[in-house]
Amino acid sequence: MTMDALDLLLLTPAVLALLLALRLRTRLVRARQRLADADRLAAARARCLSLAAQELRGPGLALLAELTKEQSAAAREAGRPATIEGVAQQLLRLADDLSQFAGDPATRALHEAPNSMGPVVDAAIAAVAGQIRPARRHWQVDPALRNLTIRADRRALEGALAALLRRAARHSRDGDSVVLRYVEASETVAIVVEDEGDGLHAEDIGAEAALGGGTRGLDLGLSLARSLAAAHGGDIRLESAPGIGARAWLTLPRTRLLQAA
16 A cells, blocks of 8 residues: 555545645636636637727728719719729628627527518618629529518528628629528528529538538628527528539528418
């Protein structure tokens, strides 16, 4: 029997309990310190994102200020104001995404209410169409999707859907079609966005993003959309075939479906 084992046997239960308590206390102090360090890091990152959002709003608003009544008719006919406005709107949207991302949307309080998907879809399409002008997409919406009623935060649902539409527009061409439909399963309901654009290579999306296990392949807008979906108990999944197009799934628990098509 070693000396350490003998010493342990000679310890009274009270002393042994005290040693165990001191060890647990040390571990607790270290855990609290790591948690405090993580909180400080998260706060610092949030401040950086907020500052970046403020810096982006300046150029965005400055570009919008260029769209004045004094602009020549020739410039308007050439599509220049629409191009400037599209860039400005993209900057402002990115600033909004940064601000929302800095606020941790997964823990944001949701204002849930029944939402008819028709107006939600139309608002998301209008927002994206305004950002890509003068280019156009043929938005094809399944009537069954319009007839859905889903219990959710209207702003979050519209923002998540707009992020999917923005991605589809970015990876497709002027005049291409973007199709919106829905798929209902036993436990989930999914809003599906399909485009016939360039498609991303598998390594660009990444297996983790395709399976919903990470954010690789997701830009800031889609990462934010995933957080908004997660706050509703859902997720976002991407599928793609190079040269054919892509499909994005916004899935929600079926319990949020208040009225089917």
